[in-house]
Amino acid sequence: MDGGAGEIEARWSTRARDWGPPSGTAPVDDARINFDQGLPDPSLFPIDELRRALDQTLAEDGDQALRYFGAGGASEMQYGHVGLRRTIADRLAARDGRALDEGGVTLVNGSTDGLALAVNAFIDPGDGAVVEAATYPHTRRFIGAAGATVATVPVDDDGMVVDALPRALDELRAAGATPKLIYTIPSFHAPTGTVLSEPRRRRLVEIASEQGVMVLEDNCYHDFSYDGPPPPTLRHFDDAGVVVQSDSFSKYVAPGLRMAWVAGDPAAIRGVVRVRQDFAVSALLARALQRLVVSGDFDRHVAELRDHYRHKRDLTSAALREHCEPLVSFREPTGGFYFWLRIADEVDWEQARATAAAAGVAVRPGARFTDDTSGPQHVRLSPIQVPEADIEPGIAELGRALRAAVGPSPAS
Ligand SMILES: Cc1ncc(COP(=O)(O)O)c(C=O)c1O
CATH class of the missing domain: 3.40.640.10 (Type I PLP-dependent aspartate aminotransferase-like (Major domain))
Structure with a gap:
Protein backbone atom coordinates (compact mmCIF):
# COMPACT_ATOMS: atom_id res chain seq x y z
CA MET A 1 0.00 0.00 0.00
CA ASP A 2 1.38 3.44 -0.97
CA GLY A 3 2.24 5.79 1.85
CA GLY A 4 1.95 2.91 4.31
CA ALA A 5 3.25 3.39 7.81
CA GLY A 6 4.03 7.13 7.39
CA GLU A 7 0.47 7.99 6.39
CA ILE A 8 -1.00 5.97 9.21
CA GLU A 9 1.40 7.46 11.73
CA ALA A 10 0.35 10.96 10.61
CA ARG A 11 -3.10 10.09 11.92
CA TRP A 12 -1.86 9.17 15.38
CA SER A 13 -3.20 11.10 18.36
CA THR A 14 -0.88 13.48 20.16
CA ARG A 15 -0.58 10.89 22.93
CA ALA A 16 0.44 8.14 20.52
CA ARG A 17 3.05 10.51 19.03
CA ASP A 18 4.42 11.75 22.33
CA TRP A 19 4.44 8.62 24.48
CA GLY A 20 7.44 6.84 23.01
CA PRO A 21 8.80 3.75 24.72
CA PRO A 22 11.47 4.45 27.37
CA SER A 23 14.73 5.04 25.53
CA GLY A 24 16.15 1.88 24.00
CA THR A 25 14.85 -0.44 26.69
CA ALA A 26 14.05 -3.54 24.66
CA PRO A 27 15.27 -6.34 26.94
CA VAL A 28 18.00 -8.57 25.58
CA ASP A 29 16.63 -12.06 24.95
CA ASP A 30 19.23 -13.69 22.71
CA ALA A 31 22.35 -13.57 24.87
CA ARG A 32 24.12 -16.82 25.74
CA ILE A 33 24.36 -15.68 29.37
CA ASN A 34 21.73 -13.07 30.11
CA PHE A 35 22.20 -10.87 33.17
CA ASP A 36 20.11 -8.16 31.49
CA GLN A 37 16.55 -9.12 32.28
CA GLY A 38 14.86 -8.91 35.67
CA LEU A 39 13.11 -12.20 35.03
CA PRO A 40 12.41 -14.73 37.81
CA ASP A 41 14.10 -18.05 37.12
CA PRO A 42 11.91 -19.63 34.40
CA SER A 43 13.10 -23.12 35.30
CA LEU A 44 11.31 -22.68 38.64
CA PHE A 45 7.93 -21.45 37.40
CA PRO A 46 5.34 -23.46 39.42
CA PHE A 298 2.33 -19.82 46.99
CA ASP A 299 4.17 -19.39 50.30
CA ARG A 300 6.03 -22.68 49.84
CA HIS A 301 7.09 -21.56 46.37
CA VAL A 302 8.28 -18.13 47.51
CA ALA A 303 10.28 -19.75 50.34
CA GLU A 304 11.96 -22.06 47.79
CA LEU A 305 12.70 -19.17 45.46
CA ARG A 306 14.25 -17.22 48.32
CA ASP A 307 16.69 -20.07 48.97
CA HIS A 308 17.61 -20.44 45.29
CA TYR A 309 18.02 -16.73 44.77
CA ARG A 310 20.10 -16.29 47.93
CA HIS A 311 22.47 -18.93 46.59
CA LYS A 312 22.66 -17.12 43.24
CA ARG A 313 23.34 -13.87 45.06
CA ASP A 314 26.22 -15.56 46.89
CA LEU A 315 27.67 -17.11 43.71
CA THR A 316 27.47 -13.74 42.00
CA SER A 317 29.21 -11.85 44.81
CA ALA A 318 32.02 -14.40 44.90
CA ALA A 319 32.48 -14.31 41.12
CA LEU A 320 32.47 -10.49 41.00
CA ARG A 321 35.13 -10.39 43.73
CA GLU A 322 37.26 -12.93 41.92
CA HIS A 323 36.91 -11.73 38.33
CA CYS A 324 35.86 -8.09 38.29
CA GLU A 325 37.21 -6.28 41.32
CA PRO A 326 38.80 -3.74 41.45
CA LEU A 327 37.40 -2.67 38.08
CA VAL A 328 33.93 -2.81 39.57
CA SER A 329 32.78 -1.93 43.06
CA PHE A 330 29.45 -3.01 44.48
CA ARG A 331 27.41 -3.42 47.62
CA GLU A 332 26.15 -6.97 48.09
CA PRO A 333 22.33 -6.80 47.91
CA THR A 334 20.48 -8.18 50.94
CA GLY A 335 17.52 -9.14 48.79
CA GLY A 336 15.84 -8.72 45.42
CA PHE A 337 17.27 -9.32 41.97
CA TYR A 338 19.92 -6.70 41.32
CA PHE A 339 23.59 -5.96 41.67
CA TRP A 340 24.40 -2.33 40.87
CA LEU A 341 27.99 -2.23 39.71
CA ARG A 342 30.08 0.91 39.71
CA ILE A 343 32.56 0.63 36.85
CA ALA A 344 36.00 2.13 37.50
CA ASP A 345 36.66 5.37 35.65
CA GLU A 346 39.60 3.92 33.73
CA VAL A 347 37.30 1.43 32.00
CA ASP A 348 35.74 2.46 28.70
CA TRP A 349 32.38 0.93 29.57
CA GLU A 350 30.92 1.11 26.06
CA GLN A 351 33.87 -0.90 24.77
CA ALA A 352 33.62 -3.42 27.64
CA ARG A 353 29.88 -3.84 27.06
CA ALA A 354 30.42 -4.49 23.34
CA THR A 355 33.18 -7.05 24.06
CA ALA A 356 31.03 -8.85 26.62
CA ALA A 357 28.06 -8.80 24.23
CA ALA A 358 30.20 -10.26 21.42
CA ALA A 359 31.10 -13.07 23.83
CA GLY A 360 27.38 -13.64 24.45
CA VAL A 361 27.11 -11.96 27.87
CA ALA A 362 24.49 -9.26 28.39
CA VAL A 363 24.07 -6.83 31.28
CA ARG A 364 21.90 -3.73 31.47
CA PRO A 365 23.53 -0.30 31.15
CA GLY A 366 22.88 1.90 34.18
CA ALA A 367 21.98 4.85 31.95
CA ARG A 368 18.62 3.17 31.31
CA PHE A 369 17.58 4.00 34.86
CA THR A 370 18.84 7.52 35.39
CA ASP A 371 18.45 10.96 33.89
CA ASP A 372 21.61 12.24 35.49
CA THR A 373 25.24 11.62 34.63
CA SER A 374 25.85 8.82 37.17
CA GLY A 375 24.34 6.20 34.86
CA PRO A 376 27.04 5.62 32.26
CA GLN A 377 29.58 4.17 34.73
CA HIS A 378 26.98 1.86 36.31
CA VAL A 379 25.62 -1.50 35.29
CA ARG A 380 22.63 -3.44 36.57
CA LEU A 381 23.30 -7.15 36.71
CA SER A 382 20.64 -9.72 37.57
CA PRO A 383 21.80 -13.32 38.12
CA ILE A 384 18.29 -14.52 38.98
CA GLN A 385 17.24 -15.98 35.64
CA VAL A 386 20.75 -17.24 34.79
CA PRO A 387 21.33 -20.98 35.37
CA GLU A 388 23.64 -21.47 38.37
CA ALA A 389 26.33 -23.12 36.26
CA ASP A 390 26.54 -20.06 33.98
CA ILE A 391 26.94 -17.39 36.66
CA GLU A 392 30.66 -17.74 37.30
CA PRO A 393 31.65 -18.21 33.60
CA GLY A 394 29.48 -15.24 32.62
CA ILE A 395 31.05 -12.98 35.21
CA ALA A 396 34.54 -14.20 34.28
CA GLU A 397 33.74 -13.15 30.69
CA LEU A 398 32.59 -9.75 31.95
CA GLY A 399 35.88 -9.43 33.89
CA ARG A 400 37.89 -10.16 30.71
CA ALA A 401 35.88 -7.55 28.83
CA LEU A 402 36.50 -4.97 31.56
CA ARG A 403 40.25 -5.59 31.63
CA ALA A 404 40.44 -5.32 27.83
CA ALA A 405 38.75 -1.91 28.03
CA VAL A 406 41.08 -0.27 30.53
CA GLY A 407 42.48 3.01 29.25
CA PRO A 408 43.86 6.14 30.84
CA SER A 409 41.60 7.36 33.64
CA PRO A 410 39.74 10.51 32.54
CA ALA A 411 40.99 12.16 35.75
CA SER A 412 44.71 11.41 35.08
C1 LIG B 1 10.64 -1.86 40.31
C2 LIG B 1 9.73 -2.62 39.42
N1 LIG B 1 8.43 -2.35 39.44
C3 LIG B 1 7.56 -3.00 38.65
C4 LIG B 1 8.00 -3.99 37.80
C5 LIG B 1 7.00 -4.64 36.87
O1 LIG B 1 6.50 -5.80 37.23
P1 LIG B 1 5.14 -6.37 36.60
O2 LIG B 1 5.54 -7.55 35.81
O3 LIG B 1 4.30 -6.67 37.79
O4 LIG B 1 4.53 -5.32 35.72
C6 LIG B 1 9.35 -4.32 37.74
C7 LIG B 1 9.83 -5.39 36.80
O5 LIG B 1 10.97 -5.53 36.52
C8 LIG B 1 10.23 -3.63 38.58
O6 LIG B 1 11.54 -3.89 38.56
Whole structure:
Protein backbone atom coordinates (compact mmCIF):
# COMPACT_ATOMS: atom_id res chain seq x y z
CA MET A 1 0.00 0.00 0.00
CA ASP A 2 1.38 3.44 -0.97
CA GLY A 3 2.24 5.79 1.85
CA GLY A 4 1.95 2.91 4.31
CA ALA A 5 3.25 3.39 7.81
CA GLY A 6 4.03 7.13 7.39
CA GLU A 7 0.47 7.99 6.39
CA ILE A 8 -1.00 5.97 9.21
CA GLU A 9 1.40 7.46 11.73
CA ALA A 10 0.35 10.96 10.61
CA ARG A 11 -3.10 10.09 11.92
CA TRP A 12 -1.86 9.17 15.38
CA SER A 13 -3.20 11.10 18.36
CA THR A 14 -0.88 13.48 20.16
CA ARG A 15 -0.58 10.89 22.93
CA ALA A 16 0.44 8.14 20.52
CA ARG A 17 3.05 10.51 19.03
CA ASP A 18 4.42 11.75 22.33
CA TRP A 19 4.44 8.62 24.48
CA GLY A 20 7.44 6.84 23.01
CA PRO A 21 8.80 3.75 24.72
CA PRO A 22 11.47 4.45 27.37
CA SER A 23 14.73 5.04 25.53
CA GLY A 24 16.15 1.88 24.00
CA THR A 25 14.85 -0.44 26.69
CA ALA A 26 14.05 -3.54 24.66
CA PRO A 27 15.27 -6.34 26.94
CA VAL A 28 18.00 -8.57 25.58
CA ASP A 29 16.63 -12.06 24.95
CA ASP A 30 19.23 -13.69 22.71
CA ALA A 31 22.35 -13.57 24.87
CA ARG A 32 24.12 -16.82 25.74
CA ILE A 33 24.36 -15.68 29.37
CA ASN A 34 21.73 -13.07 30.11
CA PHE A 35 22.20 -10.87 33.17
CA ASP A 36 20.11 -8.16 31.49
CA GLN A 37 16.55 -9.12 32.28
CA GLY A 38 14.86 -8.91 35.67
CA LEU A 39 13.11 -12.20 35.03
CA PRO A 40 12.41 -14.73 37.81
CA ASP A 41 14.10 -18.05 37.12
CA PRO A 42 11.91 -19.63 34.40
CA SER A 43 13.10 -23.12 35.30
CA LEU A 44 11.31 -22.68 38.64
CA PHE A 45 7.93 -21.45 37.40
CA PRO A 46 5.34 -23.46 39.42
CA ILE A 47 3.67 -24.96 36.36
CA ASP A 48 2.16 -28.03 38.06
CA GLU A 49 0.73 -25.96 40.90
CA LEU A 50 -0.75 -23.48 38.43
CA ARG A 51 -2.24 -26.25 36.33
CA ARG A 52 -3.84 -27.73 39.43
CA ALA A 53 -5.25 -24.37 40.52
CA LEU A 54 -6.63 -23.64 37.04
CA ASP A 55 -8.18 -27.11 36.71
CA GLN A 56 -9.81 -26.80 40.12
CA THR A 57 -11.14 -23.36 39.27
CA LEU A 58 -12.81 -24.54 36.09
CA ALA A 59 -14.14 -27.68 37.75
CA GLU A 60 -15.45 -25.99 40.89
CA ASP A 61 -16.39 -22.48 39.73
CA GLY A 62 -17.46 -23.31 36.15
CA ASP A 63 -19.18 -20.45 34.37
CA GLN A 64 -18.66 -18.11 37.36
CA ALA A 65 -14.97 -17.97 36.42
CA LEU A 66 -15.73 -17.02 32.83
CA ARG A 67 -18.22 -14.16 33.15
CA TYR A 68 -17.50 -10.44 33.16
CA PHE A 69 -18.10 -10.69 36.90
CA GLY A 70 -19.24 -13.36 39.32
CA ALA A 71 -21.23 -13.52 42.53
CA GLY A 72 -19.06 -10.69 43.89
CA GLY A 73 -21.09 -8.27 41.75
CA ALA A 74 -20.45 -5.75 38.99
CA SER A 75 -17.76 -3.93 40.98
CA GLU A 76 -15.52 -6.86 40.00
CA MET A 77 -15.36 -5.15 36.59
CA GLN A 78 -13.53 -2.25 38.25
CA TYR A 79 -11.72 -3.90 41.15
CA GLY A 80 -11.29 -7.51 40.04
CA HIS A 81 -12.40 -10.78 41.63
CA VAL A 82 -13.49 -10.18 45.21
CA GLY A 83 -12.15 -13.47 46.59
CA LEU A 84 -8.52 -12.85 45.62
CA ARG A 85 -8.85 -9.25 46.83
CA ARG A 86 -10.02 -10.48 50.26
CA THR A 87 -7.22 -12.98 50.46
CA ILE A 88 -4.66 -10.32 49.56
CA ALA A 89 -6.22 -7.77 51.95
CA ASP A 90 -6.00 -10.22 54.86
CA ARG A 91 -2.35 -10.93 54.14
CA LEU A 92 -1.44 -7.26 53.76
CA ALA A 93 -3.31 -6.36 56.94
CA ALA A 94 -1.26 -8.97 58.83
CA ARG A 95 2.02 -8.00 57.15
CA ASP A 96 1.66 -4.25 57.52
CA GLY A 97 -0.18 -4.17 60.84
CA ARG A 98 -2.89 -2.03 59.25
CA ALA A 99 -6.55 -2.93 58.80
CA LEU A 100 -7.48 -3.55 55.18
CA ASP A 101 -10.42 -5.13 53.39
CA GLU A 102 -11.26 -5.80 49.76
CA GLY A 103 -12.25 -2.15 49.22
CA GLY A 104 -8.60 -1.26 49.70
CA VAL A 105 -7.32 -3.63 47.00
CA THR A 106 -7.72 -3.61 43.24
CA LEU A 107 -6.32 -6.23 40.87
CA VAL A 108 -4.35 -5.00 37.87
CA ASN A 109 -2.68 -6.46 34.80
CA GLY A 110 0.85 -6.52 36.20
CA SER A 111 2.21 -3.88 38.54
CA THR A 112 3.29 -1.81 35.55
CA ASP A 113 -0.42 -1.37 34.82
CA GLY A 114 -1.10 -0.58 38.48
CA LEU A 115 1.71 1.99 38.61
CA ALA A 116 0.33 3.73 35.52
CA LEU A 117 -3.17 3.78 37.03
CA ALA A 118 -1.90 5.15 40.34
CA VAL A 119 0.00 7.88 38.51
CA ASN A 120 -3.08 8.82 36.50
CA ALA A 121 -5.26 8.77 39.61
CA PHE A 122 -3.21 11.50 41.30
CA ILE A 123 -1.34 13.48 38.63
CA ASP A 124 -2.74 16.24 36.43
CA PRO A 125 -0.72 18.08 33.78
CA GLY A 126 1.34 20.72 35.58
CA ASP A 127 1.52 18.80 38.87
CA GLY A 128 4.81 17.74 40.40
CA ALA A 129 6.23 14.32 41.29
CA VAL A 130 9.39 13.10 42.96
CA VAL A 131 11.26 9.97 41.90
CA GLU A 132 14.54 8.42 42.94
CA ALA A 133 17.47 9.50 40.75
CA ALA A 134 17.76 5.91 39.52
CA THR A 135 14.37 4.27 39.19
CA TYR A 136 12.02 1.95 37.29
CA PRO A 137 11.90 3.72 33.92
CA HIS A 138 8.33 2.77 33.07
CA THR A 139 6.87 4.61 36.06
CA ARG A 140 9.12 7.57 35.28
CA ARG A 141 7.68 7.55 31.79
CA PHE A 142 4.05 7.35 32.99
CA ILE A 143 4.65 10.33 35.28
CA GLY A 144 6.09 12.31 32.36
CA ALA A 145 3.24 11.27 30.07
CA ALA A 146 0.71 12.46 32.68
CA GLY A 147 2.25 15.91 32.30
CA ALA A 148 4.04 16.20 35.65
CA THR A 149 7.20 18.13 36.37
CA VAL A 150 9.64 15.65 37.90
CA ALA A 151 12.21 16.27 40.63
CA THR A 152 14.70 13.60 41.64
CA VAL A 153 16.32 12.75 44.95
CA PRO A 154 19.53 10.73 45.20
CA VAL A 155 19.79 7.13 46.41
CA ASP A 156 22.64 6.10 48.71
CA ASP A 157 23.42 2.90 50.63
CA ASP A 158 20.26 3.36 52.74
CA GLY A 159 17.92 3.98 49.83
CA MET A 160 16.28 7.29 48.97
CA VAL A 161 18.02 10.23 50.64
CA VAL A 162 14.89 11.35 52.43
CA ASP A 163 16.60 14.44 53.85
CA ALA A 164 16.72 15.75 50.28
CA LEU A 165 12.97 15.32 49.85
CA PRO A 166 11.75 18.63 51.35
CA ARG A 167 14.06 20.56 49.04
CA ALA A 168 12.82 18.58 46.00
CA LEU A 169 9.21 19.36 46.97
CA ASP A 170 10.10 23.04 47.42
CA GLU A 171 11.78 23.09 44.02
CA LEU A 172 8.64 21.76 42.41
CA ARG A 173 6.55 24.46 44.08
CA ALA A 174 9.06 27.10 43.01
CA ALA A 175 8.63 25.83 39.45
CA GLY A 176 4.85 26.31 39.76
CA ALA A 177 4.06 22.61 40.09
CA THR A 178 1.98 21.29 43.01
CA PRO A 179 3.73 18.17 44.37
CA LYS A 180 1.25 15.29 44.26
CA LEU A 181 3.22 12.07 44.25
CA ILE A 182 6.46 10.52 45.51
CA TYR A 183 7.35 7.27 43.74
CA THR A 184 9.76 4.97 45.53
CA ILE A 185 10.97 1.36 45.53
CA PRO A 186 11.96 1.13 49.19
CA SER A 187 12.78 -2.58 49.47
CA PHE A 188 15.51 -4.11 47.29
CA HIS A 189 15.37 -1.16 44.98
CA ALA A 190 15.57 -1.51 41.21
CA PRO A 191 18.18 -0.91 39.94
CA THR A 192 20.45 -0.28 42.97
CA GLY A 193 19.43 -3.17 45.28
CA THR A 194 19.32 -0.84 48.31
CA VAL A 195 16.86 -0.95 51.22
CA LEU A 196 15.40 2.22 52.67
CA SER A 197 16.38 2.38 56.36
CA GLU A 198 13.63 2.31 58.96
CA PRO A 199 14.18 5.89 60.20
CA ARG A 200 13.99 7.08 56.61
CA ARG A 201 10.77 5.10 56.07
CA ARG A 202 9.15 6.85 59.04
CA ARG A 203 10.42 10.24 57.91
CA LEU A 204 9.31 9.77 54.31
CA VAL A 205 5.75 8.97 55.35
CA GLU A 206 5.81 11.87 57.85
CA ILE A 207 6.91 14.37 55.20
CA ALA A 208 4.31 13.11 52.72
CA SER A 209 1.55 13.29 55.35
CA GLU A 210 2.56 16.79 56.47
CA GLN A 211 2.78 18.09 52.93
CA GLY A 212 -0.31 16.33 51.56
CA VAL A 213 1.56 14.30 48.96
CA MET A 214 0.72 10.68 48.06
CA VAL A 215 3.45 8.02 48.18
CA LEU A 216 3.51 5.27 45.57
CA GLU A 217 5.32 2.35 47.22
CA ASP A 218 6.51 -0.17 44.62
CA ASN A 219 7.01 -3.37 46.54
CA CYS A 220 7.49 -6.02 43.89
CA TYR A 221 10.68 -7.49 45.44
CA HIS A 222 9.72 -7.07 49.10
CA ASP A 223 9.51 -10.76 50.06
CA PHE A 224 12.88 -11.64 48.53
CA SER A 225 14.83 -10.80 51.67
CA TYR A 226 17.84 -13.10 51.92
CA ASP A 227 19.47 -12.26 55.23
CA GLY A 228 16.54 -11.86 57.61
CA PRO A 229 12.91 -10.80 57.64
CA PRO A 230 11.90 -8.15 55.10
CA PRO A 231 11.76 -4.55 56.32
CA PRO A 232 8.46 -3.02 57.47
CA THR A 233 6.61 -1.50 54.53
CA LEU A 234 5.88 2.21 54.19
CA ARG A 235 2.21 1.45 54.71
CA HIS A 236 3.14 0.10 58.13
CA PHE A 237 4.07 3.67 59.14
CA ASP A 238 1.12 5.34 57.40
CA ASP A 239 -1.49 6.81 59.78
CA ALA A 240 -2.81 9.26 57.18
CA GLY A 241 -3.66 6.91 54.30
CA VAL A 242 -1.15 8.55 51.96
CA VAL A 243 0.63 5.35 50.91
CA VAL A 244 -0.57 3.52 47.80
CA GLN A 245 1.15 0.18 47.61
CA SER A 246 1.93 -1.81 44.49
CA ASP A 247 2.76 -5.53 44.62
CA SER A 248 2.80 -8.22 41.97
CA PHE A 249 2.68 -11.96 41.29
CA SER A 250 5.23 -11.38 38.50
CA LYS A 251 8.40 -12.04 40.46
CA TYR A 252 6.88 -14.52 42.95
CA VAL A 253 5.01 -16.69 40.44
CA ALA A 254 5.53 -15.62 36.79
CA PRO A 255 5.42 -12.31 34.92
CA GLY A 256 3.48 -13.78 32.01
CA LEU A 257 0.43 -14.03 34.29
CA ARG A 258 0.15 -10.23 34.31
CA MET A 259 -1.53 -10.24 37.71
CA ALA A 260 -0.75 -7.72 40.42
CA TRP A 261 -2.53 -5.44 42.85
CA VAL A 262 -2.65 -1.91 44.17
CA ALA A 263 -3.60 -1.47 47.82
CA GLY A 264 -4.19 1.38 50.21
CA ASP A 265 -6.83 3.55 51.76
CA PRO A 266 -10.18 2.75 50.06
CA ALA A 267 -10.47 6.41 48.98
CA ALA A 268 -7.11 6.15 47.20
CA ILE A 269 -8.08 2.87 45.54
CA ARG A 270 -11.39 4.37 44.39
CA GLY A 271 -9.32 6.98 42.54
CA VAL A 272 -7.18 4.26 40.99
CA VAL A 273 -10.14 2.27 39.65
CA ARG A 274 -11.79 5.42 38.27
CA VAL A 275 -9.01 5.94 35.74
CA ARG A 276 -8.84 2.40 34.47
CA GLN A 277 -9.91 1.63 30.91
CA ASP A 278 -10.50 -2.10 31.10
CA PHE A 279 -12.82 -4.44 32.95
CA ALA A 280 -10.16 -5.27 35.53
CA VAL A 281 -8.40 -8.63 35.21
CA SER A 282 -9.03 -12.22 34.18
CA ALA A 283 -11.53 -13.71 36.64
CA LEU A 284 -10.29 -17.20 35.79
CA LEU A 285 -6.73 -16.36 36.64
CA ALA A 286 -7.63 -14.37 39.76
CA ARG A 287 -9.64 -17.31 41.08
CA ALA A 288 -6.83 -19.73 40.30
CA LEU A 289 -4.29 -17.52 42.03
CA GLN A 290 -6.52 -17.26 45.08
CA ARG A 291 -6.42 -21.06 45.23
CA LEU A 292 -2.65 -21.05 44.82
CA VAL A 293 -2.36 -18.70 47.81
CA VAL A 294 -4.97 -20.33 50.04
CA SER A 295 -3.57 -23.84 49.45
CA GLY A 296 -0.17 -22.75 50.82
CA ASP A 297 1.52 -23.50 47.45
CA PHE A 298 2.33 -19.82 46.99
CA ASP A 299 4.17 -19.39 50.30
CA ARG A 300 6.03 -22.68 49.84
CA HIS A 301 7.09 -21.56 46.37
CA VAL A 302 8.28 -18.13 47.51
CA ALA A 303 10.28 -19.75 50.34
CA GLU A 304 11.96 -22.06 47.79
CA LEU A 305 12.70 -19.17 45.46
CA ARG A 306 14.25 -17.22 48.32
CA ASP A 307 16.69 -20.07 48.97
CA HIS A 308 17.61 -20.44 45.29
CA TYR A 309 18.02 -16.73 44.77
CA ARG A 310 20.10 -16.29 47.93
CA HIS A 311 22.47 -18.93 46.59
CA LYS A 312 22.66 -17.12 43.24
CA ARG A 313 23.34 -13.87 45.06
CA ASP A 314 26.22 -15.56 46.89
CA LEU A 315 27.67 -17.11 43.71
CA THR A 316 27.47 -13.74 42.00
CA SER A 317 29.21 -11.85 44.81
CA ALA A 318 32.02 -14.40 44.90
CA ALA A 319 32.48 -14.31 41.12
CA LEU A 320 32.47 -10.49 41.00
CA ARG A 321 35.13 -10.39 43.73
CA GLU A 322 37.26 -12.93 41.92
CA HIS A 323 36.91 -11.73 38.33
CA CYS A 324 35.86 -8.09 38.29
CA GLU A 325 37.21 -6.28 41.32
CA PRO A 326 38.80 -3.74 41.45
CA LEU A 327 37.40 -2.67 38.08
CA VAL A 328 33.93 -2.81 39.57
CA SER A 329 32.78 -1.93 43.06
CA PHE A 330 29.45 -3.01 44.48
CA ARG A 331 27.41 -3.42 47.62
CA GLU A 332 26.15 -6.97 48.09
CA PRO A 333 22.33 -6.80 47.91
CA THR A 334 20.48 -8.18 50.94
CA GLY A 335 17.52 -9.14 48.79
CA GLY A 336 15.84 -8.72 45.42
CA PHE A 337 17.27 -9.32 41.97
CA TYR A 338 19.92 -6.70 41.32
CA PHE A 339 23.59 -5.96 41.67
CA TRP A 340 24.40 -2.33 40.87
CA LEU A 341 27.99 -2.23 39.71
CA ARG A 342 30.08 0.91 39.71
CA ILE A 343 32.56 0.63 36.85
CA ALA A 344 36.00 2.13 37.50
CA ASP A 345 36.66 5.37 35.65
CA GLU A 346 39.60 3.92 33.73
CA VAL A 347 37.30 1.43 32.00
CA ASP A 348 35.74 2.46 28.70
CA TRP A 349 32.38 0.93 29.57
CA GLU A 350 30.92 1.11 26.06
CA GLN A 351 33.87 -0.90 24.77
CA ALA A 352 33.62 -3.42 27.64
CA ARG A 353 29.88 -3.84 27.06
CA ALA A 354 30.42 -4.49 23.34
CA THR A 355 33.18 -7.05 24.06
CA ALA A 356 31.03 -8.85 26.62
CA ALA A 357 28.06 -8.80 24.23
CA ALA A 358 30.20 -10.26 21.42
CA ALA A 359 31.10 -13.07 23.83
CA GLY A 360 27.38 -13.64 24.45
CA VAL A 361 27.11 -11.96 27.87
CA ALA A 362 24.49 -9.26 28.39
CA VAL A 363 24.07 -6.83 31.28
CA ARG A 364 21.90 -3.73 31.47
CA PRO A 365 23.53 -0.30 31.15
CA GLY A 366 22.88 1.90 34.18
CA ALA A 367 21.98 4.85 31.95
CA ARG A 368 18.62 3.17 31.31
CA PHE A 369 17.58 4.00 34.86
CA THR A 370 18.84 7.52 35.39
CA ASP A 371 18.45 10.96 33.89
CA ASP A 372 21.61 12.24 35.49
CA THR A 373 25.24 11.62 34.63
CA SER A 374 25.85 8.82 37.17
CA GLY A 375 24.34 6.20 34.86
CA PRO A 376 27.04 5.62 32.26
CA GLN A 377 29.58 4.17 34.73
CA HIS A 378 26.98 1.86 36.31
CA VAL A 379 25.62 -1.50 35.29
CA ARG A 380 22.63 -3.44 36.57
CA LEU A 381 23.30 -7.15 36.71
CA SER A 382 20.64 -9.72 37.57
CA PRO A 383 21.80 -13.32 38.12
CA ILE A 384 18.29 -14.52 38.98
CA GLN A 385 17.24 -15.98 35.64
CA VAL A 386 20.75 -17.24 34.79
CA PRO A 387 21.33 -20.98 35.37
CA GLU A 388 23.64 -21.47 38.37
CA ALA A 389 26.33 -23.12 36.26
CA ASP A 390 26.54 -20.06 33.98
CA ILE A 391 26.94 -17.39 36.66
CA GLU A 392 30.66 -17.74 37.30
CA PRO A 393 31.65 -18.21 33.60
CA GLY A 394 29.48 -15.24 32.62
CA ILE A 395 31.05 -12.98 35.21
CA ALA A 396 34.54 -14.20 34.28
CA GLU A 397 33.74 -13.15 30.69
CA LEU A 398 32.59 -9.75 31.95
CA GLY A 399 35.88 -9.43 33.89
CA ARG A 400 37.89 -10.16 30.71
CA ALA A 401 35.88 -7.55 28.83
CA LEU A 402 36.50 -4.97 31.56
CA ARG A 403 40.25 -5.59 31.63
CA ALA A 404 40.44 -5.32 27.83
CA ALA A 405 38.75 -1.91 28.03
CA VAL A 406 41.08 -0.27 30.53
CA GLY A 407 42.48 3.01 29.25
CA PRO A 408 43.86 6.14 30.84
CA SER A 409 41.60 7.36 33.64
CA PRO A 410 39.74 10.51 32.54
CA ALA A 411 40.99 12.16 35.75
CA SER A 412 44.71 11.41 35.08
C1 LIG B 1 10.64 -1.86 40.31
C2 LIG B 1 9.73 -2.62 39.42
N1 LIG B 1 8.43 -2.35 39.44
C3 LIG B 1 7.56 -3.00 38.65
C4 LIG B 1 8.00 -3.99 37.80
C5 LIG B 1 7.00 -4.64 36.87
O1 LIG B 1 6.50 -5.80 37.23
P1 LIG B 1 5.14 -6.37 36.60
O2 LIG B 1 5.54 -7.55 35.81
O3 LIG B 1 4.30 -6.67 37.79
O4 LIG B 1 4.53 -5.32 35.72
C6 LIG B 1 9.35 -4.32 37.74
C7 LIG B 1 9.83 -5.39 36.80
O5 LIG B 1 10.97 -5.53 36.52
C8 LIG B 1 10.23 -3.63 38.58
O6 LIG B 1 11.54 -3.89 38.56
